Every structure is written in C-alpha cells, then in structure tokens.
Amino acid sequence: MAKIVIDGIEYEVNPDNNLLQECLSQGLDLPYFCWHPCMGSVGACRQCAVKQYRDADDENGMLVMACMTPATDGSIISIADPQAKDMRERVIESLMISHPHDCPVCEEGGECHLQDMTLMSGHNYRRYDKKKVTHRNQYLGPFINHEMNRCITCYRCVRFYDDYAGGTDLAAQASHHHTYFGRHEEGVLESEFSGNLVEVCPTGVFTDKAFSEHYTRKWDLQTAPSVCTGCAVGCNTTPGERYGSLRRIVNRYNSEINGYFICDRGRFGFDYVNSEERIKIPLVKNGAEMEVVPAGELQPTIESFSGPGVIGIASPRASNESNFALRCLVGDENFYSGISDDEFESTQLILSLAKDTAFHSPSVREIEQADAVIVLGEDLTNVAPRIALALRQSVRNKAIELAKDCNIPTWQDAAVRELAQHDRSPLAILSSYATRLDDVASDTVIDGLEALAKIGSAIAAQISDKAPPANSAEESVGRIAEQLLNAKRPLVIAGSSSGSIALIQAAANIARALNEKRSSAIDLCLVVPEVNTVGMSMLVNANKTLGSALAKLQSGEVSKLIVLENDLYRRAAHKVVDAALDKADAVMVVDHMPTATTAKASCLLPSTTFSEHEATYVNYEGRAQLSFQVHRNHASAIPAWRWLSDQQHGDVDALINRCAEEAANFDKLDDLLPDLNQFVAGMKIPRQSHRYSGRTAMKANLNVHEPKQPVDDQSVMSFSMEGLPLSSDSPIVGSAWAPAWNSNQSISKFQEEINGDLKQGHTGELLIERNETGSYQELASNTGSANGGLQVAIAYQIFGSDELSAKSSTIQQRMTDAYVAISPADADALGLKQGDNVSLDGNGNIAVACIRSKIKQGTAALYCGDNEVDRYALGASVSLGKAADANLVRGIKGLIVSDLYEEGY
C-alpha cells in the first residue's frame, strides 16, 4: 500500500494503479471518458486533469492526467485546484463543440456519462459559434443504432470492440476533428459482443436499437437484479420493464462472472417475454379441442396428475424451484432428466468431476487469469460466449507479464498492447472446425471428435506417465503439454456440447495429470449449454434418463406425464417423442411459449418467464444465483413451481428453504436469500426508480385516480418507488445510480474498490463440495456405426441454438437456417455448392450446405437451427445429398465464420 495526499487528505492506495482509479476507489468524483475500469488508460480525452505537486514545498505544481499517472507513494495531488478545474471545464467545452445537444431525443439522455461529466466539470455556457462538424451514420445491423454526430471521440468503442473483444469491423477512420468510428461500409456488426458498445460509449453514438423501438427513459424502467438465462454462464443482468412490457437488458456487474460485459444473446434475446404468442391461459383438452377452463374448475384436472403412474420430465431452462417442485410432486423415482440421453450422461460425468478434489471449476474472472489454456471440442463463442470473451483476456497474460518486466504499468493499456504485439499466452483449440477464437490461438488442431479425444489423451500421457498411455502423431502434443505444465495457472476446457463424452474424459485426464505434477487443484472448466442444466441434473437421479421415461410411456408402464418448460422434440428423436406422447393418457405441459410439445398437451398451463418470477439457477461452475422478479405478468401465468406445488399460495423463499433442506448438494441454496436484518424497519427495496414518472397518469384513460400500487408479499422488493432509498450499501441493487452519476458508470460507487466486489457482496453460492478423489478414465469408444457417410459433429450458433432467445424477434434477425458445414473436398465429391439445400439421410431433414475451408474432411458439422433438424434421428454419421428446393428462408448469408469457402458462392 502507498499513501498519497489528495486535496490535503491522506489516503491509502494501491501503488500499482493510476491516480484516477484510486481517486474513484476512494469515492471521489473526478470526470473521465476514455479510461474504463477494465480496459485501462490511454490518455486520449484529457478529462481527468489534476494538479500534481513535487513535494510539500511545491506551490505551483503541474497538471497531469490522473489516468496516466501512477499512484506512487507520497504523491500529492489536488482535484480542486482552480487550474485543474479550468482544464477539465475547457476539455468539456471542446468535446461539446460539435455535439448536437439533442438530449431530449437521445436514447442516452438521463443515463448519459457525457451529461454527468459535463455537469461535474461545471461547463454550462456555449461559446463556440462557428459551424459544427457533422457525420453520416451507418446501418450497423438489428442490434445497434449509430449516431456519429454525438461522438466525443473517446476511442472507447474501438478499444472495446477491437482490442478487448477481438472484432475487426469497427475502426477509427479519418483524422483531426473528422475522426469517425464505424465500419468500412454499412453492414451488420460482426462481433457477438457488439451490444456492449451501448454501455461502453459514454454518450449516444451507439444505442440499443431494439430498445429504441419501444423506448423509455432509465428512470421510468422498473428493474430488479436478474440472471441471464441465455446459457450456462449465468451473467448478471438488469432487465427493465415499463407498461407491462420488458424493454431492455443491460449488464449488471458481478466481479466473479460477467464483470462489465455480456454477449448479444443475453442482451437482445429476451423479447419473447412480450410475445403475442405467449401461452396466456390454462387450457384443457376436451375431446379433440383445447378449451379454456374457468379458474375454479382447473383444480381437479391438476389433481389428476398425482399419485402413481405419473412421471415428470425436468427442464434445463427451468429454475431449481420449478424442477424441485416437480420432483416433490411426482417423487424422486418418477422424476426424469429433460435433456438428451447423451447430454445427460456427459452432464453426470461433469457433476462427478465437480466433486473431485483434483480440480477447481474456475469462474469467468479466474478464466481470465489463466496463462495456458486448452479447449477440447467446445465452440465457446457460440455455446458460452462470455467465456470466449474471457479467453481473449487470458491470452493477454503474456503481455502483462512482459509489461511488468519492462516496468510498464498494466493499466497503461495501449503501451502494454504495443509492447506485446502478437506475443500471447498459449491457447490450444482442438475442434472439428474453425472457431471464432482461432485468431488468438497458439495451436488449432482440426480433426474428428474421436481423433481429438485421442490427441487429448496423448497430451495427458505426455504430462504424466501415470495417465493412460496414448500416442498421437499430432505434432503439437508435446508443445501443448509443456505449455500447460509450465504455466502458472493452466486451464482445461471441455463440455457437453461437443456431444463427445470421450473429450470430457480426455480433458479430465489432462487436468488430473497436471494436478499430479503440480499438487494443486487444476482449473477444469466444463461447459454445459443451458442456464440450469447443472441445477436440473443435480436434482435428477443418475439412472432417470429421458429415454427411459419415454420408453415407460410408450410401453404403457406409466400413462401420465408432466412436462416442465421443455420441448421434448429438442431432446430426442421426433418419432420416439411422438410415440411416447401419443400413448400417454394425459400430458400436462407447463410452459410460457408454444412448442411442438405444448401442441401435444392435454393440459397446458401458462408459466412465467425469467423476468416475471424470482428463481435460482446453477451455472456451469455449480454456482447458484438468485434472480429477482422484475415485473408482473398480466395474464394468468404463474411460476411453474406454483402450478406444481401443493401449496399454491406459499412463497418462493419457503420452497428455496425446502430445496436446501431436502435436495442433495443444495444445502447452501438458502444462503442466497437476502438477510432480512439488512432491511430497515421492514422497508422493501423499490423496483421503480426514485424518479419514476407518470404513476398518476399511466392509467388516466381508465381511472382518474392514482391506482394503488400492487403489493408484492412474495419478495423483499416492491412494485413501487417507495421503500429503502438506493445507496451505495443497499442490500440489493437493480439499476446502479448514484448522486451525480446517472449512467452505468455509477457502478464504481457500489464497488468496494474499482473492479472489486460489490459492497452488497453476493456473487452467488458454489453448491457442490469437492470431497472425492477420482482417477484417470479410459476413453469411451465411439458407439456409432459408420455407414459410409460423414461423421456428425454438432455446431452451434450464438443466435439460434438457445431455445428461448431464438424466439426473440431481435435475435431472429441474425439467425440462419439449419446448415451442414463440410469441407470443400467433401462438397466436391458430393456435388454440393455453397448455399445448396441438402437432405440429411434422405429422411426429410433439410439443411443448407455451408462449405468451410477449415473443417475436418469427412466431418459434417450440423447446426440444427431452431430445432429444424431432427438431430437425434441421425446416427453418428450422415449421408448428404442435394435436395430439391426447400422452404428455407434465411439461408446462411448472415453466418459469421472466419473460413467460409468463397469459391462459387
């Protein structure tokens, strides 16, 4: 620690940081633009000028930029110095020269960092009376608006988009006061993280296009802390609602997981919540028709789904509470997995590895600390995007190490990047096809899944001779083994999406070999695809596979089925599901959007979506997180657990407590519940902001009196403005907001220190205790039969593979049709051209041919679209043939891969 003096007061600070960061960490107000807490300093905007004095006798001092000056022990600075204040005011005046001052019509207005900093600097009178510079705006795709005239040229957008997130299609162009930030030509922004531009931009150049279409001010949004349900990473978000519709999602800081950034699936994949297609009322089959049942008459139907002969199928996209309620209703023995049998087997292996003391399951923040990484078979950008972004940071650890050797502070972002150039920490990617991380990978090995698992084994054997002996002709084996062995914090990543259990076993063997050599727990990150795959799998007994449930139904062993928020047609071959559902006497489906499964229901009950209920989910690490209800559902949907529960009027807290008591490994679940002692005089936390407007007018067309605010007796949060005022130590923070800080930058006021934990503390609870010792595994051998076709690998798309976000109209604009990716050689042999319609095994499944130059010959990477392909009807191999014109509308033109084969397209 170092001591520095700021305006006569001594502070203890971290000398490894710069003065700006330390001033902010101390809670002081100092305006800035180009600095970003996790992107460091470049010194472009000159906004954070302070006066620095040589020593106590120095009366003149000199102006320095706080962001570019280390917080050296003994530093004496002044923020209040008149010259420094004048400089900061002049800088704002300069930035405002060509700014359009269109705050009233700007989406950023009210949460604009530029507005905040302008006020903070004191500049308030326009002296510039010459011509303004204007720019043309670009079409940047369905996610982002572009309004360059508002730009203050802080360079944050390109620093995030290019430097941090690895994008290549956004750049600073032209120079002097004509500097322009955009694409080389109009077009969709390619990066999967483009939505963060909305939050990174300090003003309204990049704004949320989907939000603009039903815009409301930040202060009019009803918000609560939520968890993204787009994948298993569990990024924290703040959804905002107004007039009964969910308007937008923004990032919510969690130091262990998402930090400041989320992916575009998470940000734009929510508007199914507002869909007209939502299941709104309970329906019960009467003869051939589904009929509305009066509220009082539903109970007998529901009660008929209890007792013997009823089984339940769980869901990886339903909360722990709903899954647990179903388990309680049907009993352990009748509670079945809701994921495909292959995936369930992989997930069970992942869960057993999660108990192994040899490994540690790294958080996203810990993934960023890895200095040698191997990824086996997972296309992270499309399966767990936030982890892919974290890997882009992990490869920079080499740069940080080099910078330390040269005494360059790590916060000096541009200098660190210039020093290291392309020198990166090792990242080896073993995959059947090129991934979006290949540009930062030190080794990419493209091969069939089985061959990749063997290469993985060979790496394990290379690391330790106790690992099962394995050899591989792959030349990178020795190099990768050595890199992992020599790293300070090696990381092994695999998962269930690849569909190869052997790859998970190989990954575990590599990590175990490393553990043996290093005798410390090794970071083993095993990724699963859906928000609560882990939570669901923890609740289901290992032998209760979906296949066995469907078999029981088909054989007539059981006759009644409850399906919880799940489309079984995404989990098993359509024929098998049809046979089972057709045989069943009664099928209750609880869900919020229509699916192929809800079409088979004899009793269809509407449930609430993630933003309409309080719930917990378990992420890939085994981290349970609590997501609060944001808004009410105005139809008759209720949380799924409530339909399934015998205590329909109990609250979710009671269910969470019961789950913690009864379900194995869930005992820490109730630690997530807010400590009621933190609440002053029983006051609740308001979901509406202190400036929420129009309460007396919102319903003036119906009633001239102000309606009573709805009472939420289920939660510590209320549907009103009243309650505990938001402060930096509020126990729950939905929307960050602090005096003088109206934008998302106000998050610094809620952190213990910049980039530290929130003062509120909670980053979730790791549920699974490690208390078992495991051993090396023999790799499962491929059970599929080779029928002469191409080996099937499953491909994923960030926009499309996730069931719920694929129902969002915003995401749909970026989706492609189902495709089958093949090598140019295979395409030639089959007579297929880029974009051709291809029939799979000739059984009616159609996909678009996607010829890629970096895919293993003999492999067909199949992307199933929004379940457009009956993938479980296919074997381990598939034969392809040109199909006649099919009813495909999207094509693959919007596909963003680095290696699309151009010839003849």
Add this chain to the structure above:
Amino acid sequence: MVNKPLTKNIDMSRPPLDIAAFEAADGYQSVKAIAAGLSPADVLQLVKDSGLKGRGGAGFPTGLKWSFVPQGDNAPKQKYFVVNADEMEPGTFKDRLLMEGDPHLLLEGMIVGSYTIQASVAYIFLRGEYKASENALKQAISEAYEKGYLGKNILGTGFNLDIILHTSAGRYICGEETALLNALEGKRANPRAKPPFPQVSGLWGKPTIVNNVETVCNLPGILTYGVDWYHGLTKGNDHGTKLFGISGRVKTPGCWELPLGITIREIIEEYGGGMRDGYELRAFLPGGGSTDFMLPEHLDLPFDYDEVAKVGSRLATGTMILLDDKTCPVGMIGNLMKFFAHESCGFCTPCRDGLPWVDEIFNEFESGRGTEKDLQILHEHVDYLGPGRTFCALAPGATAPLGSGLKIFAEDFERHIKEQRCPYKH
C-alpha cells in the same frame, strides 16, 4: 580539412554520387573503422563525446538517447533503427536536400547507428511526396547491398543489417516518432504514450531508436574524422554543422550547411542575400512552423540550441520562415493554424477540437468578422493547448507561433477587429 561534412558531395546540378564515387570521397570509412575493431560501446562513446544533438527539432543528445537502449543478455535480442525522413515541418526542406543529394551518406550513418544499438533491421520512413529521394535511396540501397555494406556479415564484422525503405502514406503526425512507429506497423498514426519510450518498447514492441535524417548524416563524419574535428566545426556552444534554411522574401532563399553558432544576421544577409527590395524583416520563425517568433533585435544572436532557447524560442529544424512588413502576420499565423488543425491526428481532445476552433477564428479575422471574444478565446487556447495538457507535442508546437504572435502582433489583431477587415489587403 572537411568543413561541410553533410553536403560536401552534394551538387544538385548533377545526380548524386554513385557508390564508387562516394567511397572515393571518404565514403563508408566509418563502416571500415567499425570493421577495423570499433565496438558498439566505442562508437557510443564517440557519439556521446561529439555532443551531437538531434536535428529533428527537439535537440536531444543523440548518444544519451542511444544509451537508453537496453543491452545485454536480458534485453530483447531484436532491436530496430528507424530514420525519420517524414519531413513535413512547415518551411523545412533540409532532409530532402541530404537524401536527394547524397543518399549514401544517410545509409552510412544508419549502419553506424544500427551497429551501435545492435539493430539488425533499419527502416527509412520517408515522406511519400519525396519521389526523388525515394529513387535516390533505392538506388543507393541496392548499391550498398552489392558492395557488402548491407546484408549479412557486413565487411566481416559478423554484424547483419537490412535497410527497408518505407514511403509514408502521409500526415504530419508521422513525424512524431511514436506515431511514426504506429504507421510503420500499419496502424493508425496516433502517437503513443511516453513512457514507455521507444528505446524500451518501440517498433513491434522492441527497443528502437528513431533519429532524424540530418542527425544520422552527422555520424559518418564523427567516426571518419574524429571528435576533435567535429568540435572544431562549430562557432558556438553546440557542436557540428547544421543545415539552415530560409523561406520568405529574401533575395536568395535556400538551404545551406553552416557551423552552429553562426549569427542569424549572417545567414540572412550573406546566404539569403538580405531582404528583397522594398521589404523589411518584421519577425521570423527560427526553426519551422512550431517555433516562437523571434524579432530583428535577435539577429545578432549565435544560432544554436541554447542561445535561441534563452529568448524563448527553439532552434528546432533550423529552417527559418521570415515575415516581412508587407505580409499580414495574422494571416501567416492563421495559415499555420489551418495546417496544424488539419494535421491533428484526432486522438486527444484539446488538439483535435481546440485547433479547429482556433482555425475558425482566424478565418473570421481574415474575412473581417473577428471579435474581441474571439481574441480572448485565442489567448485561452495558448494555455489550453500547451505542454502537459495534450497527448503529444503537436498542439504545443502550434501554440508557439500562436502565443508569441498574439503578443508581438497584438496591434495587428486589434486592427483586424476594429477595422473589420485585414489591413494588409488593398
């Protein structure tokens, strides 16, 4: 004895000397001296002893700059030597003379510099418009490779050097050494933060020395003729000769190699032939567009780094721009401001958004619409664009003629406002 080591071979009425003729005129003697046993440390000491200061504008001691390059086993093996030939300072055309007139001299200097810091690759970052220089250098480089002065194991020393000629896509900011490095890497030509200095983290993140053409051309002489000879060249406190130039209304504008410390009057009157008939010297910028105005009262000062600094200006490139009594000083400064505003890279706020405002105000003065408020804003910008407030030296450079001009020509500014026109226009 040689007294014009930089230009002794230059005769612009004929093509530059080819390598044989250059060798015959003591060319590549310094490389031979290295081959005869001078170690890098020896050369560094010679250059330090010579007192050579950078001729690009800042006047930083060359030997000292070189000594910051990390050497030894722990230092990065790859190092680079870069010649800044992006000559774009207003009124400056000295490096062009050297490159067009005697390209081998530059190459010889580069070999010396590269050897001293042990760089195996050297770049010439050449202003794109310097087509004649490009052709001359290309020819010279190929001759030097042929003769074994470049390439592998130069003259049996075991030292390897490749020289790569890079012609710039243009922009004044590329003359700033770190922006130059970014441009050379194919990146946007924004300057980099210092520290870290290029000596530690330069081109491709490796230790790099960036020297001006004229600086490098001084090196062969120092090795060939010795430090004492070099010290004897000067008339003042700083060592060596310097290319001085004059543009403006003198009888014979041009560029000459003269001893440092010669008086300004001598340069203007003897070499520039004095002011043209009917014009009087009003003021002058001593070293290009980013230096403070000096006045006729300074004419008898010895022209070297320290003496010029004493009166608040800078020797900088040593190429003077003269202002006569028939030319509007406000227009002259406005012209410079337009240049600087246009050449701002757009990275930091004061420069990017401050200079165009200044430029706009000069337009108003020019067209007779200048106001007291405008004048006030100009005064404020002198501080606002000053050193420490901007990211690099471009804007502070622009404030040199602006700040000094506002003081010296206060009356002219006032007349523009009062008369609502430029009083120099008829």
